[in-house]
Amino acid sequence: MRRTWVVAVLIAVASSLPASAQDCPNCRVKIGVLNDQSSLYADLAGLGSVVAARMAVEDFKAAEKGLKVEILAADHQNKPDVGSQIARQWYDVDNVDLIVDVPNSGVALAVNQITRDKKKAFIVSSAATSDLTGKACSPNTVHWTYDTWALANSTGNAIVKTGGDSWFFITADYAFGHALERDTEAVVLKSGGKVLGKVRHPLNTQDFSSFLLQAQASKARIVGLANAGGDTINAIKQGAEFGIVKGGQNFAGLLVFITDVHALGLDKAQGLIFTETFYWDLNDNTRAFAKRFAERDRGIHPTMIHAGVYAGVTHYLKAVQALKGAQDGTRVIARMKEMPTDDPLFGKGVIRADGRKVHPAYLFEVKKPAESRYPWDYYKVRATIPAEQAFRPLSEGGCELVKK
Amino acid sequence: MSTVRDHAATAPLDVTAPGVRHQAVAFLAMVAFFVIAPFFVYPLFLMKALCFGLFACAFNLLIGYAGLLSFGHAMFLGSAGYVSAHAAKEWGVRPEAAILAGTLAAAFLGLIVGAVAIRRLGIYFAMTTLALAQMIYFFCLQAPFTHGEDGIQAVPRAVMLGVLDLGHQGVMYGVVLAIFLAGFLLVYRTIHSPFGQVLKSIRENEPRAVSLGYATDHYKLIAFVLSAGLAGLAGATKALVFQLASLTDVHWSMSGEVVLMTLLGGLGTVFGPVVGAFIVIALENYLAQLGAWVTVVQGVIFVVCVLTFRRGVVGELARVLRRPL
Numbered sequence: 176m177r178r179t180w181v182v183a184v185l186i187a188v189a190s191s192l193p194a195s196a197q198d199c200p201n202c203r204v205k206i207g208v209l210n211d212q213s214s215l216y217a218d219l220a221g222l223g224s225v226v227a228a229r230m231a232v233e234d235f236k237a238a239e240k241g242l243k244v245e246i247l248a249a250d251h252q253n254k255p256d257v258g259s260q261i262a263r264q265w266y267d268v269d270n271v272d273l274i275v276d277v278p279n280s281g282v283a284l285a286v287n288q289i290t291r292d293k294k295k296a297f298i299v300s301s302a303a304t305s306d307l308t309g310k311a312c313s314p315n316t317v318h319w320t321y322d323t324w325a326l327a328n329s330t331g332n333a334i335v336k337t338g339g340d341s342w343f344f345i346t347a348d349y350a351f352g353h354a355l356e357r358d359t360e361a362v363v364l365k366s367g368g369k370v371l372g373k374v375r376h377p378l379n380t381q382d383f384s385s386f387l388l389q390a391q392a393s394k395a396r397i398v399g400l401a402n403a404g405g406d407t408i409n410a411i412k413q414g415a416e417f418g419i420v421k422g423g424q425n426f427a428g429l430l431v432f433i434t435d436v437h438a439l440g441l442d443k444a445q446g447l448i449f450t451e452t453f454y455w456d457l458n459d460n461t462r463a464f465a466k467r468f469a470e471r472d473r474g475i476h477p478t479m480i481h482a483g484v485y486a487g488v489t490h491y492l493k494a495v496q497a498l499k500g501a502q503d504g505t506r507v508i509a510r511m512k513e514m515p516t517d518d519p520l521f522g523k524g525v526i527r528a529d530g531r532k533v534h535p536a537y538l539f540e541v542k543k544p545a546e547s548r549y550p551w552d553y554y555k556v557r558a559t560i561p562a563e564q565a566f567r568p569l570s571e572g573g574c575e576l577v578k579k
Numbered sequence: 580m581s582t583v584r585d586h587a588a589t590a591p592l593d594v595t596a597p598g599v600r601h602q603a604v605a606f607l608a609m610v611a612f613f614v615i616a617p618f619f620v621y622p623l624f625l626m627k628a629l630c631f632g633l634f635a636c637a638f639n640l641l642i643g644y645a646g647l648l649s650f651g652h653a654m655f656l657g658s659a660g661y662v663s664a665h666a667a668k669e670w671g672v673r674p675e676a677a678i679l680a681g682t683l684a685a686a687f688l689g690l691i692v693g694a695v696a697i698r699r700l701g702i703y704f705a706m707t708t709l710a711l712a713q714m715i716y717f718f719c720l721q722a723p724f725t726h727g728e729d730g731i732q733a734v735p736r737a738v739m740l741g742v743l744d745l746g747h748q749g750v751m752y753g754v755v756l757a758i759f760l761a762g763f764l765l766v767y768r769t770i771h772s773p774f775g776q777v778l779k780s781i782r783e784n785e786p787r788a789v790s791l792g793y794a795t796d797h798y799k800l801i802a803f804v805l806s807a808g809l810a811g812l813a814g815a816t817k818a819l820v821f822q823l824a825s826l827t828d829v830h831w832s833m834s835g836e837v838v839l840m841t842l843l844g845g846l847g848t849v850f851g852p853v854v855g856a857f858i859v860i861a862l863e864n865y866l867a868q869l870g871a872w873v874t875v876v877q878g879v880i881f882v883v884c885v886l887t888f889r890r891g892v893v894g895e896l897a898r899v900l901r902r903p904l
Binding site for chain 1: 621623624627720726727728729730732733821822823825826827828
């Protein structure tokens with residue numbers, strides 16, 4: 176009888192040990208993936224970003240390393256008020272430690288401010304505005320994948336050099352479009368081109384006819400699309416109907432994702448030149464990642480945003496493990512900046528003082544239908560921009576965190 | 580449209596003395612609920628619901644008591660939000676001045692819109708307000724100070740009246756509750772005044788009110804401006820609560836949402852709009868994961884409400900209790 180008691184107590188103690196280890200507050204990490212899951216940015220970020228975050232946690236083997244990671248997801252519907260409300264509630268009520276992704280620069284700037292106020296952590300993969308590491312930079316934010324300056328610098332330069340010296344901009348009328356237009360215009364003017372006109376369209380526009388007609392009337396050689404996702408797809412499709420390219424003008428998609436090319440089809444997208452920092456068919460590591468990703472996300476191959484979420488979450492978890500806790504977001508981000516980054520998708524890199532993650536960028540051209548040999552074989556690399564030149568120099572951003 | 584008018588006609592509206600005591604009890608219960616609630620419910624959610632409660636009360640003043648269905652009330656909510664956010668952020672004025680500026684701007688806008696809109700009745704009135712609201716929407720989309728899709732972000736929550744630090748969640752809640760109660764009592768006072776009685780007579784039969792010698796256009800215009808101002812008060816407060824003024828608040832769907840809130844809670848009841856606002860905001864909050872499906876859920880609820888309990892939650896309750904609420 177007594178022996179049974181002893182055994183029972185021993186079992187109880189033994190079984191409670193791992194449980195109490197799991198309960199330690201330092202091992203809990205909550206990650207919120209906040210993006211557009213129903214509208215024009217749902218394909219390039221959307222549920223794919225949730226898949227990428229899950230894969231990062233699994234590949235990190237978080238459970239074996241004693242971290243209990245939980246992932247939440249929400250749809251901000253591209254509205255800054257909805258997005259900031261979710262962010263507040265996640266931080267205040269659900270004890271979320273990190274928010275990742277956040278397409279739509281308007282929403283991202285709102286979350287950037289809230290994260291700073293609440294001293295949590297924010298890793299931006301989708302949002303493009305270079306202000307996130309410029310005048311709106313924050314000690315709680317890392318901007319991972321790309322930004323408007325990088326896009327403008329590489330695509331704008333390349334196009335002006337090949338003779339595209341007069342531009343007309345069709346710009347999405349919010350923070351992202353404005354930043355992309357501003358940064359590209361600066362590059363075009365600097366390399367001796369000129370801007371003949373610009374027009375702003377509301378986010379998520381279905382009918383581009385009046386904007387395209389203005390672009391046609393301007394007689395500019397290049398019609399620069401400072402928009403993204405569904406807007407870019409619509410503009411290019413409708414542009415084909417208006418005979419923009421047949422009339423001797425060319426589109427410059429300033430921000431194009433592989434999901435956009437997939438939606439347009441090679442027939443319509445061929446010849447587009449643009450900049451990305453990741454392509455699934457770059458090397459063995461990226462191909463292996465893309466294969467696993469596609470299996471879990473309806474055959475869709477990862478965009479650079481998905482890659483950025485994966486890499487960003489991986490690096491974040493490394494910093495949390497090193498600090499043994501995720502509570503103090505400011506410290507985790509500081510730690511992320513101290514440690515050099517190393518992941519299978521972007522290779523080795525660093526995060527600068529202003530929060531900018533630095534890695535190479537690539538100038539891609541979309542293949543002709545005849546050149547594509549297997550599914551999702553869409554890009555050829557025209558140029559590689561080394562990490563040091565791909566992003567805005569640290570001193571030019573006007574970030575208050577950078578010591579002058 | 581006709582359903583809305585029938586509905587208003589069937590709602591219990593007796594304002595004789597015995598009702599007042601029940602309403603006082605219900606009012607105290609509501610105040611007690613709001614004082615205790617923040618200890619159990621996320622305060623930011625409550626503040627949002629209070630702002631929309633006030634917005635719905637303002638809307639109800641117009642449709643429930645004057646029989647005017649405005650389909651453009653979002654313009655008052657939204658533009659007041661922009662004015663107060665801009666004043667607080669760019670001009671650096673104190674919160675009370677920012678809220679006042681927003682409210683006055685909305686009331687002024689109400690004066691202009693009202694003067695145009697009350698010349699028509701029924702569906703034409705609704706369409707005029709909708710058209711003017713769309714003008715305001717596109718103005719807000721294009722005007723530089725509203726920052727388009729981004730909205731006015733990071734609006735400071737400064738110190739109010741020199742002592743109340745709005746940066747503190749509890750203080751902010753108290754201020755929002757006080758503003759809500761003040762607005763609510765103003766609406767209550769208005770509808771139980773001789774002025775309110777005239778409004779109701781206009782709702783029931785305007786030609787007769789005219790034949791009795793009332794300048795009905797003046798009454799309707801005053802009610803419109805009052806309603807616009809209160810909607811503006813709600814919008815200005817909301818901008819400070821969320822530190823954000825955005826296009827959502829001027830979009831036509833917001834004008835539809837306030838109709839839903841008022842109908843769901845009970846058209847022409849005192850407490851109905853508050854209850855309706857709470858239900859709608861709670862749905863939006865807790866169904867947020869469904870994304871765009873929230874609209875579908877709201878639509879279904881709207882249909883169910885119109886088909887089965889046309890007096891709304893509070894209206895049906897009042898009928899069961901045989902007391903005006």
